[in-house]
Amino acid sequence: MSDTSVGGSNGLAAALREQQQALTEQWMKLVFGDQEVEHSDQLTYRQLADHLPGIFEEICVVLESHNMRDQEGAIERNARQHGQWRWKQGYRIDELVRELDLFRQVLLMAIGDYAGAHPDFTRADEEHARLMTDEVVSFVTLASIREAVGERDRKIDEYTGMLERANYELTLRQKLISDLYETRMQITRRVAHDLRNFLNVFSTALQLASRSPAKRDTALGLANRQVADMATLVDEIVEYSKVLGDDSVLTVEAFDLVGLFDELMQSCRLATEAKGLKLVGQLDPSLGSVASNRLKVKQVALNLLSNAIKYTSSGEILLSITAVEGERWKLLVADTGTGIGVADQERVFEEFERAADDDIPGAGLGLAIVKELSRALEGDLRFESAKGRGSVFEITFPMVLVPKDSAPPR
Known part of the structure; x- marks a missing residue:
């Protein structure tokens, strides 16, 4: 490229820097008025323009140097931060793309205005400036989307992990409830079985005492042993309930x-x-x-x-x-x-x-x-x-x- 072209690009970059605040406000007005960017209404002025100055400056540097490769690292860092914050601020991917497209439009209009006001800024210079701006904004958009998608995937993984843990805990609780139910059924069956045995033996002892007075002592001994066994059963249940309930x-x-x-x-x-x-x-x-x-x-x-x-x-x-x-x-x-x-x-x-x-x-x-x-x-x-x-x-x-x-x- 000729020296005139380089000088023209430098002049464009300088003009864009001077107009940065005005261009930013113009872009913000477009964003706030665009129905496709719904979440912009929830942001403050500072939140909306958070990473724009850094991206704006990188575009100016690329226009001056005619080389985007040397600035890719800085551009990507700013773009990733922009995508990360927009995701945290609730933006959808399509809103993020639309917002950056409006930024592209503002820059391209500024380049056209500069070309119209500076005859030495040739048609080739203008086309090159537009091409470089398109390339940088496309790169910013791609990096921002990747970061936003990455944030979304990390959040999905986090929620998935939480869901899996909650599901695991629910499964454990269900098993615990099932085990508790089975335990209660066991004690019901056990106590019912022992009570039935107690009543049967006690009934036998009473029949023995009534039919044969001579065997009354034997019957009383049998009944007393059965009462002692039932007392042991009750004592064990009471003791275990105290152990479990002692917190x-x-x-x-x-x-x-x-x-x-x-x-x-x-x-x-x-x-x-x-x-x-x-x-x-x-x-x-x-x-x-x-x-x-x-x-x-x-x-x-x-x-x-x-x-x-x-x-x-x-x-x-x-x-x-x-x-x-x-x-x-x-x-x-x-x-x-x-x-x-x-x-x-x-x-x-x-x-x-x-x-x-x-x-x-x-x-x-x-x-x-x-x-x-x-x-x-x-x-x-x-x-x-x-x-x-x-x-x-x-x-x-x-x-x-x-x-x-x-x-x-x-």
């Missing part, structure tokens, strides 16, 4: 394991002797005071011990309290009872589940209570068992329990 902050206190051990041994001695079982106790002499919830620890131990006694007809019951590595201590209860078969080991800690083919009274909540309390006390619960060979339950507790809802000391 208070866990109280932690220091207590002596030796005293707890002696108390547990005394509590179980009569029950084991009544069944002809041997009660064996082992206490680690290195253990002293621990910090936990004494009442809940005792509840765990008594549930394990009563369960062991209930399912053991001969042999012994072992209660062991020992220290383990890592500032922890272990409660172990072992028995020589019926044991738990492999098929039943995965479900014995669930609500209202017991080992198969047993007629021992109870709601099947003892181990469920142990599981819930062990979790609250941050105990690691494990067990080993085999059908006909007894069971070993062990729970490892921290020496010092820190309640989750309490703040750590400073």
Whole structure:
């Protein structure tokens, strides 16, 4: 291109810079009055003209240099920012395209006005200036659209992720509701079954007493045993409801394991002797005071011990309290009872589940209570068992329990 053409382009660029504010206002008037750009009515003057100065300047630089390639990086950055903001401001893609097309029209009219006022600005110069302006505005439009579409896709991905998480949570809640319903049906069936047995045996006892006065003591004994069984059933249900409904902050206190051990041994001695079982106790002499919830620890131990006694007809019951590595201590209860078969080991800690083919009274909540309390006390619960060979339950507790809802000391 000739020097005159270069000078003409430089003059055009300078004239456009001088008219920048007037041209911007002209463009904004067109945008505000265009029905195809509906969202422009919701923008302030500053919001509408946010990235226009940067784009305007890049066009002037391209007109001066006759080279768009060197300015592509700067043009793309401004265009992407423009597209991003327009998307956040609620623009549709067609509104974004229309707005930039109006900007193109304003620039092309300004080039035509400049060419008409400057005879030295040749027809070729004008065509070249129009071509360069078209190229830059097209590039800006494409980059803005890509950014707006990218923003839209990111938002769609975000909403899709939220929807998937919500759907997953809904599925979990539906499963929880289904499980709760099934649990309630289980307890209904279990209690109804035990009540029916209670009434049948109690009715038999009454008939026996009325028909044969000589067997009245036998009938009363039968009735009393049945009443005791029903009391055990009710006690287990009440105890489990208290465990599940306890949402208070866990109280932690220091207590002596030796005293707890002696108390547990005394509590179980009569029950084991009544069944002809041997009660064996082992206490680690290195253990002293621990910090936990004494009442809940005792509840765990008594549930394990009563369960062991209930399912053991001969042999012994072992209660062991020992220290383990890592500032922890272990409660172990072992028995020589019926044991738990492999098929039943995965479900014995669930609500209202017991080992198969047993007629021992109870709601099947003892181990469920142990599981819930062990979790609250941050105990690691494990067990080993085999059908006909007894069971070993062990729970490892921290020496010092820190309640989750309490703040750590400073």
